[in-house]
Amino acid sequence: xxxxxxxxxxxxxxxxxxxxxxxxxxxxxxxxxxxxxxxxxxxxxxxxxxxxxxxxxxxxxxxxxxxxxxxxxxxxxxxxxxxxxxxxxxxxxxxxxxxxxxxxxxxxxxxxxxxxxxxxxxxxxxxxxxxxxxxxxxxxxxxxxxxxxxxxxxxxxxxxxxxxxxxxxxxxxxxxxxxxxxxxxxxxxxxxxxxxxxxxxxxxxxxxxxxxxxxxxxxxxxxxxxxxxxxxxxxxxxxxxxxxxxxxxxxxxxxxxxxxxxxxxxxxxxxxxxxxxxxxxxxxxxxxxxxxxxxxxxxxxxxxxxxxxxxxxxxxxxxxxxxxxxxxxxxxxxxxxxxxxxxxxxxxxxxxxxxxxxxxxxxxxxxxxxxxxxxxxxxxxxxxxxxxxxxxxxx
Numbered sequence: 001x002x003x004x005x006x007x008x009x010x011x012x013x014x015x016x017x018x019x020x021x022x023x024x025x026x027x028x029x030x031x032x033x034x035x036x037x038x039x040x041x042x043x044x045x046x047x048x049x050x051x052x053x054x055x056x057x058x059x060x061x062x063x064x065x066x067x068x069x070x071x072x073x074x075x076x077x078x079x080x081x082x083x084x085x086x087x088x089x090x091x092x093x094x095x096x097x098x099x100x101x102x103x104x105x106x107x108x109x110x111x112x113x114x115x116x117x118x119x120x121x122x123x124x125x126x127x128x129x130x131x132x133x134x135x136x137x138x139x140x141x142x143x144x145x146x147x148x149x150x151x152x153x154x155x156x157x158x159x160x161x162x163x164x165x166x167x168x169x170x171x172x173x174x175x176x177x178x179x180x181x182x183x184x185x186x187x188x189x190x191x192x193x194x195x196x197x198x199x200x201x202x203x204x205x206x207x208x209x210x211x212x213x214x215x216x217x218x219x220x221x222x223x224x225x226x227x228x229x230x231x232x233x234x235x236x237x238x239x240x241x242x243x244x245x246x247x248x249x250x251x252x253x254x255x256x257x258x259x260x261x262x263x264x265x266x267x268x269x270x271x272x273x274x275x276x277x278x279x280x281x282x283x284x285x286x287x288x289x290x291x292x293x294x295x296x297x298x299x300x301x302x303x304x305x306x307x308x309x310x311x312x313x314x315x316x317x318x319x320x321x322x323x324x325x326x327x328x329x330x331x332x333x334x335x336x337x338x339x340x341x342x343x344x345x346x347x348x349x350x351x352x353x354x355x356x357x358x359x360x361x362x363x364x365x366x367x368x369x370x371x372x373x374x375x376x377x378x379x380x381x382x383x384x385x386x387x388x389x390x391x392x393x394x395x
Contacts, residue, residue, distance in 0.1 A: 138168070167180070
């Protein structure tokens with residue numbers, strides 16, 4: 001029989017060693033629970049870094065995926081398919097934007113956003129207006145261009161030179177943005193409503209509204225990266241909807257496919273026709289099986305479901321704040337960061353919680369919780385009990 005050690009050895013021997021993996025090989029899962037190859041069960045508060053939005057092997061999701069795989073697993077974009085068309089219609093109607101482009105990941109979605117913003121500006125204003133502004137502490141992907149857009153030096157080492165035309169401004173500093181825009185060379189501002197990889201840090205409503213106003217005044221595209229915050233994670237389908245924002249471009253991935261690889265970017269009224277024939281493409285983009293999976297996810301995320309995500313997020317945050325050694329709790333919905341008092345590290349909490357059967361994550365120095373959106377109250381209570389035990393026994 002296969003065991004955990006055999007799986008880890010295969011990884012060590014044959015897979016590029018780019019990941020700092022947990023000492024755990026997973027075998028199968030159902031709902032919010034997952035098992036290793038030796039039969040140990042774990043309660044999952046990671047959901048594949050926010051990707052398994054409906055948990056493991058949701059029945060409706062599984063039915064949609066297997067049914068589509070038995071009909072058309074791939075066609076290329078030379079042909080029309082129903083799942084892609086239905087998915088685009090749902091996303092457009094739910095977002096208030098006009099069109100969708102499908103790809104395979106969040107980084108690819110952000111690449112498409114960057115290309116669209118630069119072409120929109122070039123078509124309308126000509127050369128010299130191609131700078132994309134993003135924020136310090138942001139994360140937008142690991143390709144060369146999305147790394148350039150990412151405002152964290154820790155991801156940049158060894159990979160220079162990057163694509164030109166990106167600058168990072170301090171978050172929540174509207175004066176810095178207003179001053180930078182005076183040069184007239186900016187085509188877009190790209191931001192995350194909650195900076196996930198940056199430590200689950202939410203931008204202020206005042207800042208978000210100010211950015212939108214400045215962009216609108218100067219015909220600069222507002223691009224919102226919803227790769228981690230989107231598809232119900234924060235308690236609304238898109239996080240920007242909680243702040244009354246109207247972005248020109250939105251990137252999506254992670255939870256959209258419920259565990260299958262799919263990304264998308266949505267184009268608003270200004271730039272809905274910016275990309276024409278042959279301006280952009282993706283061989284696997286709009287894959288029918290992945291689109292069928294996404295349709296199954298979105299079918300579950302009605303108002304009642306999303307209200308429950310908000311309620312459970314509030315319950316979880318309240319319980320976390322009552323735990324020993326917790327200094328602060330950040331985030332929205334079921335996207336939560338926990339800051340500890342000095343002497344307690346998130347990495348130690350993750351390791352000790354795993355030993356007690358609860359899987360969690362880190363984001364910089366914080367504990368990060370991204371449970372499946374279907375997490376139950378009882379499972380939240382169990383996770384809190386385990387974290388309380390871990391923190392009580394910590395030095």
